[in-house]
Amino acid sequence: MTVTPGPPPARTTVGIVGAGPAGLLLARLLHLAGVDCVVLESRSRGYVERRQRAGILEQGTVDALRAAGAGERLDREGMPHDGVELRWGGRRHRVDFPSLTGGRRVWVYAQTEVVKDLVALQLNEGPPLLFDSPVSAVTGAGTGRPLVRYTRGGREHTLACDWVVGCDGFHGVTRRGVPDGALSTFERTYPYSWLGVLADVAPSHHELVYAHSPRGFALLSMRSPAVSRLYLQVPDGTDPSAWTDGRIWDELDARLAVDGDWSLARGPITQRSVLPMRSVVTEPMRWGRVLLAGDAAHIVPPTGAKGLNLAASDVVVLARAFGQLARTGSTAGLDAYSDTCLRRVWRAEHFSWFMTTTLHTAPGQSAFDTRLQLSQLERIAASPHAAAELAENYAGGPVG
Ligand code: APR
Ligand code: PHB
Helix, strand or coil, rough: CCCCCCCCEEEEEEEEEECHHHHHHHHHHHHHCCEEEEECCCCCHHHHHCCCCCCCEEHHHHHHHHHHCCCCHHHCCCEEEEEEEEECEEEEEEEEHHHHHCCCCCCCCHHHHHHHHHHHHHHHCCCECCCCCCEEEEEECCCCCCCCEECCCCCCEEEEEEEEEEEECCCCCCCHHCCCCCEEEEEEEEEEEEEEEEEECCCCCCCCEEEECCCCCEEEEEEEEEEEEEEEEEECCCHHCCCHHCCCCCCCCHHCCCCCCCCCCCCCEEEEEEEEEEEEECCCECCCCEEEHHHCCEEHHHHCCCCHHHHHHHHHHHHHHHHHHHCCCCHHHHHHHHHHHHHHHHHHHHHHHHHHHHHCCCCCCCCHHHHHHHHHHHHHHHCCCHHHHHHHHHHHHCCC
C-alpha cells in the first residue's frame, strides 16, 4: 500500500497529470533539476504497473532512463537487440541496425518495468506521486496560475500551479483545459486492430519478427527469455475471449511460416487484449501555461514501436526547458517546445504509418495494393539504402 504522508500539496511549480511513462519520467527529470512538481494519477499503483503496453526502447530512451537514475534493472534485465526480421511469402529478411545506423540498437524492456522502476524511485525520493487521484479539470490555462482540480479520498482538492503538463494519455482531461478551437487534431484510423497475448514460452526467434501474410499481419516479440509477446491483426471489434488458445497459435503459425527449418513453440497464454490502430496528432503541444506530452499529444499505431519513445523524447525536451527557466528565467525552451517535438512526432507518425500499411492486409485490399506491399518488402531486402531507411527510423535518433 502506497501512502503519501501528510495532506496533499496545495501548490507546485509544475502540475503533472498522469503517471504513465511520460508523467513519471518528467517528474524524475524535474526532481533532479530541482524543479518542484506533483504527479496526480487517477488509477492505483497496481493498475498502472500491470498495464500491458509496449516493449521496445530506443537507445535514446535508454540513455534518458539511465540519466534519470532508472537504468539499473534495465541494464541488468533489458535485452539489447541489433535487428528485426521481416517475413513475407515464405521469405525472411533480417534488417541489421548497427551496420546501417552507425552503431545504434534497440532494447527489449517492457513498459510495465519502466513504470515500476520510475514509480519506486519517485515514492522513495519524491516528488509527490498521488495515486487514486483523478483530475476532473484543468482551468486557467491562459493565466499565470493554472489550477488542477482533483479528487482524493472522496474529497475535492485544488492544486495551484505555475505550469500544468498533461501526461494523461489519449483519453485524458488536460486537453479540455485549452479553449475550443485553439488545438488542431490530425488523425487517421486503420481498419483493423491487434490481438496481443503474453505466453509462458521462450520466444521462437532471438529478435522481433514482423510478418506480412494474406491472412493478416503477425508480430513475434518478447518480454524475457521465458516469456513471449505476440500479436495478430484482427478485425476491429474483435472480442479477445472469442479466440481459443489453439486458434491463436494456429493463426500465428500460419502467418509467421517461412520456407525452411523454423517452428513456433507454444505455451500457456496468460494475458490477452485487443488494441485499436490509430494515428492522432494534436497541435500545438502547448497553449499558455498548459503543455501536452506523450499520448496526451499524439498516438501512433504500435507497428513502429514508437509510442513510449516519443513520450520519453517529449519529456526530455520539456525537462530541459523547465531547467532553463529555473536557472535563467528564459522561456525560450518552453516557447520552442511544441515545434521541437512535433518534428520528431511527425517523423514517427510517418514511419508508423509506413510499417502499418506495408505489413497489414486491410479488409478488401486489392491485389494491386498487395503487389505494392510485396514490392516494398523486396526493395528493403535488395537495397541497403531502403533497409537503412527502416533501420534509422526504427532505432531512432538521440532523444530530446
Ligand atoms: N487524472 C489523472 N490521471 C489520468 C487521467 C486523469 N483525468 N486520465 C488519464 N490519467 C492517467 C492514466 O491512468 C495513465 O496512467 O494518465 C496516464 C497516461 O499514461 P499513458 O496512457 O501510458 O501515456 P504516456 O505516459 O504518454 O505513455 C505513452 O503508453 O499508451 C502507451 O503506447 C503508449 O507506449 C506509449 C506510452
Ligand atoms: C511489444 O513487444 O509489445 C512490441 C514490440 C514491437 C512493436 C509493437 C509492440 O512494434
